[in-house]
Amino acid sequence: MKKITGGENVSPALSWNNAPAGTKSFALTCVDVHPVARNWVHWMVTGIPASGSSLGEGASGAEMPKASVELKNSFGFAGWGGPQPPPGSGKHKYVFTIYALSVETVQLGQAPVPEEKFIDALNGKVLAKAAISGTFERK
Numbered sequence: 335m336k337k338i339t340g341g342e343n344v345s346p347a348l349s350w351n352n353a354p355a356g357t358k359s360f361a362l363t364c365v366d367v368h369p370v371a372r373n374w375v376h377w378m379v380t381g382i383p384a385s386g387s388s389l390g391e392g393a394s395g396a397e398m399p400k401a402s403v404e405l406k407n408s409f410g411f412a413g414w415g416g417p418q419p420p421p422g423s424g425k426h427k428y429v430f431t432i433y434a435l436s437v438e439t440v441q442l443g444q445a446p447v448p449e450e451k452f453i454d455a456l457n458g459k460v461l462a463k464a465a466i467s468g469t470f471e472r473k
Contacts (some may be wrong), residue, residue: 345394345414361433368426374405378405417470429463
């Protein structure tokens with residue numbers, strides 16, 4: 335219950351490797367793809383330095399790499415917003431995607447950014463991407 339909103343709301347540890355040549359930064363998303371959630375954004379980050387290959391548990395906020403920018407999520411605040419599906423709505427699938435980018439930063443402002451706008455902003459800049467998912471249910 336450490337990761338969820340209503341719990342400690344701690345961002346999970348994540349790591350990646352084998353970034354392609356030419357990677358100048360990484361971007362990260364965590365999206366709830368359950369039909370009820372309608373692609374609810376839990377975490378969206380740009381500007382993770384290319385020298386990085388992980389984010390430690392609880393990195394959201396003060397422990398993020400210096401050049402990175404945590405965008406507003408669907409809850410309306412910048413940073414990690416843990417799972418908080420409606421009780422009884424079944425298992426929700428949370429997809430974490432890391433993008434290797436050919437640019438150092440992607441400017442998106444500070445308003446909450448829908449996933450599709452984020453993906454549009456990355457268009458033509460993605461060298462590679464990888465995803466991992468997990469599920470959570472509140473009964």
